[in-house]
Amino acid sequence: MKGCVSLGANHGPDPHGHHHGKAPRIGIGGPVGSGKTALTAALCRALGSQLDLAVVTNDIYTTEDADFLRRAGVLDPSRIEAVQTGCCPHTAIRDDITANLDAVERLEHRFPDLDLVIIESGGDNLTAVFSRGLVDRQIFVVDVAGGDKVPRKGGPGVTTADLLVINKVDLAPFVGADMEVMVSDAHRMRGELPVIAQSLVETPEAPEVAKWVLAQL
Known part of the structure; x- marks a missing residue:
């Protein structure tokens, strides 16, 4: 892994437009165990027949x-690239995005009509x-198992992502989470930004x- 260079979260193209001449990119982030990979798989199942789609995953070591997605058969294995960050996950998506850009470039070369x-x-x-130099839109995923206090803790992921997903709502009765409070706090922290x-x-x-x-494309 190359040394990190500080590009900043808004480095790159206009955050309201797509990367010129390239496939739109949507980032999915969130804490460990929140359901990011499950959501990625779900979107591949839902959109794979409508869109020319590919995925880049990030793990430390x-x-x-990527192996989970390939085993699940949600996309052809050649449409899934794995990045091993070798450092904190946020470094590879925000500070030194080179490895992810290289993975995207390989996919775009392999599938020019993405x-x-x-x-x-x-x-x-x-x-x-x-980094806005890496993605056009970002989804942040939290889950009910973390407790209904998570949205009001804030943090840039919760407050600034283009979409906040509160996942695993079926677990609310088992962990004592109040979904009404959780959703209300999420809307209060995010203003007009959407919550699902x-x-x-x-x-x-x-x-x-x-x-x-689909509405972002």
Whole structure:
């Protein structure tokens, strides 16, 4: 891994436009265990028949998330690139994005008509955001198992991501989480930015998130 260079979260093209001449990119970030890979798989299932789609995953030392997606058969294996960051996950999506850009470039060379590249971050904390030089839009995923206090803790991931997903709502009764409070706090922290609460057990193809993704293209 090359040494980190500070590019900043808003480095790169206009955050409201797509990278010129390239496939749009959507980043999916969030804490460990929040359901990022499951959401990535759900979006591949929901959108794979409509879009020319590819995925980049990030893990520190393994290719575990990419291997999971390949085993699940959500995309042809050649459409999934794995980045081993070798350092904190946020470094590879925010500070030194070279490895991820290289992975995207390989996919774009392999599939020149791509409609969308999903870039999944490794698990990180509530401060993790993507460089705008890497993605056009970013989804931040938290889960109910972390407790209903998570949204009001804030952090750039919660407050600034283009979409906040509250995942695993089916677990709320088992962990004592108040979904009404959790969603209300999320809206209060985010202003007009959208919030989607979902259960991939109940809706395996994440239809609301898939609809949001299509609206960004």
